[in-house]
Amino acid sequence: MARNIERMRAKAAGLRVGLRPHVKTAKCLEVIERMTGGLRGPVTVSTLREAERLAEAGYTDIVYAVGLTPNKFDRARALRRDGVDLKVILDSAETAAALAGSGSADDSPVPVLIEIDSDGHRAGVKPHDGALLGAIADRLTGGACLAGVLTHAGESYSARSDEALRDFATLERDGAVAAAETLRALGHGAEIVSIGSTPSVLFSEDMSGVTEARAGVYVFFDLVMAGIGVCAVDDIALSVLASVNTVQAERGRYVVDAGWTAMSRDRGTASQPVDQGYGLVCDLEGNVYPDLIMTEANQEHGAIALRPGSTAELPKLAVGDLVRILPNHACATGSQHEAYLVTDEARAAVVDRWLRFGGW
Numbered sequence: 001m002a003r004n005i006e007r008m009r010a011k012a013a014g015l016r017v018g019l020r021p022h023v024k025t026a027k028c029l030e031v032i033e034r035m036t037g038g039l040r041g042p043v044t045v046s047t048l049r050e051a052e053r054l055a056e057a058g059y060t061d062i063v064y065a066v067g068l069t070p071n072k073f074d075r076a077r078a079l080r081r082d083g084v085d086l087k088v089i090l091d092s093a094e095t096a097a098a099l100a101g102s103g104s105a106d107d108s109p110v111p112v113l114i115e116i117d118s119d120g121h122r123a124g125v126k127p128h129d130g131a132l133l134g135a136i137a138d139r140l141t142g143g144a145c146l147a148g149v150l151t152h153a154g155e156s157y158s159a160r161s162d163e164a165l166r167d168f169a170t171l172e173r174d175g176a177v178a179a180a181e182t183l184r185a186l187g188h189g190a191e192i193v194s195i196g197s198t199p200s201v202l203f204s205e206d207m208s209g210v211t212e213a214r215a216g217v218y219v220f221f222d223l224v225m226a227g228i229g230v231c232a233v234d235d236i237a238l239s240v241l242a243s244v245n246t247v248q249a250e251r252g253r254y255v256v257d258a259g260w261t262a263m264s265r266d267r268g269t270a271s272q273p274v275d276q277g278y279g280l281v282c283d284l285e286g287n288v289y290p291d292l293i294m295t296e297a298n299q300e301h302g303a304i305a306l307r308p309g310s311t312a313e314l315p316k317l318a319v320g321d322l323v324r325i326l327p328n329h330a331c332a333t334g335s336q337h338e339a340y341l342v343t344d345e346a347r348a349a350v351v352d353r354w355l356r357f358g359g360w
């Protein structure tokens with residue numbers, strides 16, 4: 001984990017761009033403190049509960065990077081009244097008008113980043129849609145104000161080469177910068193230009209015009225990131241510890257006491273060249289068993305076997321043996337658990353227990 005954090009920090013510094021870590025993967029104060037270098041620096045959240053928990057811990061510069069809905073206006077304003085510089089995102093003129101008209105005369109305007117769709121992945125305004133960008137910005141008066149633009153190149157997760165990853169990074173940057181320039185040409189300020197996904201930040205070669213980068217899964221990485229070449233399997237810092245409880249030699253598999261409640265239902269590698277099932281199996285020290293994956297997941301049981309077509313040898317495991325299972329999606333697997341058991345790599349020992357937080 002420490003190496004992953006330093007890699008991202010060095011990359012952002014080399015690009016001369018501010019780093020605003022996304023906490024949705026970690027959801028843990030001890031991890032987040034390491035991501036921010038021990039300071040109560042800028043962070044990104046995906047739920048208002050994350051924002052509230054971090055505010056309680058002294059973080060005051062927060063971007064809530066999920067489109068704001070009217071039923072959350074009051075909670076967002078409450079955070080700002082408590083001294084948090086909370087910035088929100090939206091992508092419609094209707095929501096902008098509703099936010100601008102909410103709150104009381106004593107409330108400070110809520111800073112808004114207009115969400116930009118830089119790659120067709122999810123939500124947002126097209127970068128060159130000046131009419132819609134202008135319509136949103138025009139309505140950000142009174143109880144709201146325009147702070148800039150924000151985009152997330154989620155389609156970078158589908159890249160299959162270093163060149164494709166670099167192309168997504170360029171597309172993300174160009175989309176956000178173009179949208180900011182469009183707003184400025186219309187007479188609006190766009191001070192913040194915020195971009196981010198772990199792949200696009202790590203493979204970016206130029207962030208000219210960008211003010212900050214957001215990323216989160218880099219703290220642990222996972223099999224999806226390894227599958228697109230963003231990290232090596234050995235960089236994955238999160239695993240689920242499981243015990244063998246049944247040996248089924250005649251079926252060429254073992255059953256372990258970790259099912260989808262431990263790993264999640266995420267099958268993010270299914271569309272990749274190498275399908276890792278529900279997770280890649282390692283020994284207790286984290287050494288990968290060649291081609292051994294979790295092939296099935298019930299609620300509390302998982303079947304581990306060689307991937308279809310493998311010529312590897314099935315390892316000799318016995319009831320009670322411990323294995324580690326690397327996750328497809330660190331965010332999804334982490335959310336299944338209440339805490340991390342912190343293992344010191346050098347001492348091969350559990351040295352601490354760090355609580356996670358959740359909720360919306």
